[in-house]
Amino acid sequence: MANLNDLLARAQKYATDYLEQAQKGSVVPSTDAVTALAGFEEAVPDTGFSAEDTLDLMHRLGSPATFATTGGRYFGFVTGGTLPGTLAANWLSTAWDNNSALQAQSPATSAIESVASRWIVDLFGLPSDCAVGFVTGATAANLSGLAAARSHILNRMNWDVEARGLFGAPEIKVVVSDEVHVSVLKAISILGLGRERIVRVPTDDQGRMRADSLPELNPSTIVCIQAGNVNTGSFDPANEVIRAARKAGAWVHVDGAFGLWAFVSPQYQELVRAFLEADSFATDGHKMLNVPYDSGIVIVRNRESLTRSFSATAAYLKNSASDMSNFTPEFSRRARGIEIWAAIRTLGRVGLARLVERNCDFAKRIPAEVAHHGLSTPHNVVFNQVMLVAKTDEETDRILRAVQNSGVCWFGGTVWHGKHAMRISFSSWNTSEDDFASTIRAIRLACS
Numbered sequence: 001m002a003n004l005n006d007l008l009a010r011a012q013k014y015a016t017d018y019l020e021q022a023q024k025g026s027v028v029p030s031t032d033a034v035t036a037l038a039g040f041e042e043a044v045p046d047t048g049f050s051a052e053d054t055l056d057l058m059h060r061l062g063s064p065a066t067f068a069t070t071g072g073r074y075f076g077f078v079t080g081g082t083l084p085g086t087l088a089a090n091w092l093s094t095a096w097d098n099n100s101a102l103q104a105q106s107p108a109t110s111a112i113e114s115v116a117s118r119w120i121v122d123l124f125g126l127p128s129d130c131a132v133g134f135v136t137g138a139t140a141a142n143l144s145g146l147a148a149a150r151s152h153i154l155n156r157m158n159w160d161v162e163a164r165g166l167f168g169a170p171e172i173k174v175v176v177s178d179e180v181h182v183s184v185l186k187a188i189s190i191l192g193l194g195r196e197r198i199v200r201v202p203t204d205d206q207g208r209m210r211a212d213s214l215p216e217l218n219p220s221t222i223v224c225i226q227a228g229n230v231n232t233g234s235f236d237p238a239n240e241v242i243r244a245a246r247k248a249g250a251w252v253h254v255d256g257a258f259g260l261w262a263f264v265s266p267q268y269q270e271l272v273r274a275f276l277e278a279d280s281f282a283t284d285g286h287k288m289l290n291v292p293y294d295s296g297i298v299i300v301r302n303r304e305s306l307t308r309s310f311s312a313t314a315a316y317l318k319n320s321a322s323d324m325s326n327f328t329p330e331f332s333r334r335a336r337g338i339e340i341w342a343a344i345r346t347l348g349r350v351g352l353a354r355l356v357e358r359n360c361d362f363a364k365r366i367p368a369e370v371a372h373h374g375l376s377t378p379h380n381v382v383f384n385q386v387m388l389v390a391k392t393d394e395e396t397d398r399i400l401r402a403v404q405n406s407g408v409c410w411f412g413g414t415v416w417h418g419k420h421a422m423r424i425s426f427s428s429w430n431t432s433e434d435d436f437a438s439t440i441r442a443i444r445l446a447c448s
């Protein structure tokens, strides 16, 4: 049996070595390292190896085959790093291993998660009685917010969707933009709202929903708007959309996986002010807030609509109204709200604003840095996302491949309004001026 102190010290040593390497080494794993992952392909052991041996194998084969997403030069998808305080909080709460479903089962995690809930709505400027659930990511948060919307609309029509399902239920109309994030479509399909039955609203040249093209809305409509387009970072015209929805008695859901964090910055708050009037919100902790995976947050103004969707009781559970399981699809789950609490507690309002502003500032500087190298940006840079295109799709793809192969930094590609584009997402607390400078050098070199 391993000595626990030695084992955890070993894990700590591997973790700190890894983080140091992620900071200075290649962002991309080598082909050899990925090939060596075959070393994990063992048969189920009969008697089991030691914990040290297992950790050694994980570090020896696994660590070199990771993308260094916790370092400062990874700009793929929308990926946050891990703030030190959140990593440490994650370790301690894993040691607690308390199940955050029920208050009776875990007073400590429930207390901390309820502070985190209060802080989130405070930071966003929402009413203090909003319901908050800590889920796995923005996809699950979209699912949860839309479940609340479905419940609210049908409940108003005296249809108990939780009891009767959607068989024979009144129709719900779901309105999204042409550039809706795929996770919203996934949520819509899981909830039985029919991915092919939705109404799509065209977008403008920045990827924003065109409010002048909204269909007729009614009290059984859910309108999904976006705070932060995954390619351009643009924000839908919440003011106009929410005004129209209010008039019609429709529900407005906001997918703000990373964009809702504009709330914490005096400089960027204006982008999201109008979204405040929406009914439900989905965001991520593991993007702009830089907590470890997996971490998403759902916020719903009408508390009952979320708890009606997710509450379930059983005599042996001894449920209470404040149990976190009333706000999430799961019962048992890890206390992921603790890392959110740790992030906010260690950064404070000033640090949070700085985190968002630094990332947006990097994004805004990109177009000018590469303009003389044949690259342009096909949108206004308003937040943390920036795309680059070369003269032809082939040239864009070639430059992207060269950057990715350099190992200096990593970002992915997309197709934006018919043209191939590179998309760079600044979302890490860890990106320094040096990281930015080497990224620019890598892009320029790839262009030459």
Ligand SMILES: Cc1ncc(COP(=O)(O)O)c(C=O)c1O
Binding pocket: 077, 078, 136, 137, 138, 139, 140, 181, 183, 184, 228, 229, 230, 255, 256, 257, 258, 284, 296
């Ligand atoms: C706008 C938007 N919505 C939803 C998601 C899904 O988030 P997650 O993968 O955390 O579930 C993303 C992820 O990039 C996103 O950018």
